[in-house]
Amino acid sequence: MSAELIILFMFSSMLLSMLTGQRVFAVIGFVGVVAAAILWGNGGFELGFSAAMKLMKWYPLLTLPMFIFMGYLLSESGIAEDLYKAFHVWMGGLRGGLAVGTIGLMVIISAMNGLSVAGMAIGATIALPELLKRGYDKTMVTGVIQAGSSLGILVPPSVVLVLYGMIARQPVGQLWLAGAFPGLLLAALFIIYIVIRCRLNPALGPVLPKEERDIPLSEKLKLLRAGILPFLIFFLMMGLFLMGYTSLVESSAVGALSALVVAAVKGRLGNGVLTRTIEQTLGITCMFMWIILAALCFGAVFDGLGAVRAIEGLLVNDWGLSPWTILILMQLSFILMGMFLDDTAMLVIVAPLYIPLVGKLGFDLIWYGVLYTITCQISYMTPPFGYNLFLMRAMAPPEVSLGDIYRSVWPFVIIMMIGLAIIMAFPQIALWLPEHVNVRG
Template sequence: MSTDAIALTMFGAMMALLITGQRMFGIIGFVAMVAAILLWGDRGGYDLAFAQSIKLMGWFPLLTLPMFIFMGYVLSESRLADDLYRMFHVWFGPVPGGLAIGTILLMVLISAMNGLSVAGMAIGATIALPELLKRSYDKQMVTGVIQAGSSLGILVPPSVVLVLYAMIARQPVGKLWLAGVLPGLMMAGLFILYIWFRCKLQPQLGPVLSEAERASVTRREKLRLLTAGLLPVGIFLVMMVPFVTGYVRLVESSVIGALAATVAAILKGRMTWEVFETSARQTLAISCMFMWIILAALAFGAVFDGLRAVDALKGLFLEDLGLNRWHILILMQATFLLMGTFLDDTAMLVIVAPLYVPLVDALGFDLIWYGVLYTITTQIAYMTPPFGYNLFLMRAMAPPEVSLGDIYRSIIPFVGVMIIALGLVIAFPEIAMWLPDTLYSQ
């Protein structure tokens, strides 16, 4: 059987097994192991699994995963984010769409504390959504704001998805995180501009706080909320500044973040046994899930390396179809959008990374830059109807008066904003590369 036929058979088997509803890592690892045994015999298949396990256990930056996940859960379970939203509520109330703008800023900071989009979605739906609806914000506007803002969790550092990409693409996690900073802030800024402009034209979508409500909050209360709300920002700075300046490595930085979040929760009197147990259990569950996913991806990629499938794919695109490298890049991003209608970000990455990452490198594109493109495209795919991942998360968390149709309509303008952001990063790679190039060249 030819290399092309084997590769297509593997992908076909994997997609067919997805219908069974089994765990993604189990399906991918099973297909990789069966292919390895059929191609190279029992010993070759066992050696493949053992070699990838040793490679995974030897990857030191993987220790950052449980630290950052624990930090995020401590901050969310101890409700420290409540103070942050209350601060935005008071300080941005007089601005058209101010509470929605504050929600986007809340999501940026939650992303910087957790690295998972689902955490931002949960906090936004439980804290921001009821408050916004209570204050007569348009339900389509606010559901779109929460979905768009929560998607920043996989782009703004410490993004757990970028850690997974770094493992598969064999790139430094620190450079990938730095590459995600400016695109993430740019996208948040575009969201804010859209909200402000839209609410300026249609004030009923995002009414300002009334004069009575603004007068009821004293200057002293505003300053108190500013101090309490900026505590999570301080935790993020305590964690990231030593890393960016080179005083500590990535793993040490993650430990600092976890310790700082724990100490802050203790000092605020919110570190109960229930908070600690929930945070520890969730950390263990998510960390194990990601380790299994990475192991399955490494095994799958090893089979494709042995088949030289990347060379066959490159020959197909460049020679048989006559596409240039930019056409191929756009085609790859389009496949992410298609897969995002029924797969999550990690599943998409694990399925296509064995082919796409080496192909991107062979075409002469920077793998750090491409990691940012992948992440932004995943964000868009998350929210693209009819089966976007975030759409159904939002439906599960929204109150009954918010219908699935409202959720679908709410996301259309934000998807447009994200496509603009993706186009800017493609047209101007410096948006992603300036910060890592600057700091890593010192």
């Protein structure tokens, strides 16, 4: 069987198998091993074992359970609720101030989590009821929470960037640094949109009643103490990492231990919090490990087939497309796939083709990792099967309908596309920090 037919077999059988409802990693890993057997005979069955050994030797993988544990523990222990009280008082006098405060809360949670699901859970259970009670427009605020929670996969320590780093063979520390400024840029664009829209239509985000805002300065300053512990955790985790005192894995261990100590000091480890956190950490970590393993199997077959060279020849030589045109088409394909697949499935399916091709076209793979992650954020919120859409539907109160949720995301999807275009046009937004800060792997 020719290499071209094997490539066609792999993609068609993979897509058909996904229609059966099987898990993504099982489908992709199975197709990869079978294709290897067709290509190389009995020796191809060793591909899965080889990929597993490669995975077990990848030291930065230890960061996954550490950061996931830290994020879930902070979510379960109620630290986020204390933070939101501070935002409530300090931002309540601004039109749309509580929505702006929600974005601020999401940025902080993202910097201590690495996943969007924890931010979504916190926003839907803590911020959303408060915003609705204060008369905020339900369509706008559900969009605010979905957009804000999506920052969790871009702002360091992003678990999605860890996955990308493993598949693209890029240093995770550099990827995290690259995601910092783009994440803050998107958060700033969200805030600008909220402020302008609420200024044009004050009914969307009314200010808090004067009696609630009329709090002595001393009380307001006391509320700011809620941010001290999260800032301390972030400094111990990322500050020591950026200053070169800890490696990537050591930094994750420091963050997990700090979150555990803070939860214990605040007396928030009771009622099965630690047990639930460990169970959630184990489930998410195992899922990511299986996905990486499947991706390594699938990618090894493509390397052996020379598929990247064939695709490059087709697009550049035969069709005459420019590198930028190819890059834009890649991003559009990610957005289309994101309407039906989650971020990890998208990465595993197309990474063997896209990532090597991006390198051959002369683009920086660190920068492309940021573009991929922002595209994932967009796909999280695009109907019909956006990940955040269903999370919000599961967590939102009854008065928020699925129609409200679908309508709420479009302004933020447009803002994210604008942010994506800005970072594509000005790569240094993502690359300046990795170029000027040396970190230990």
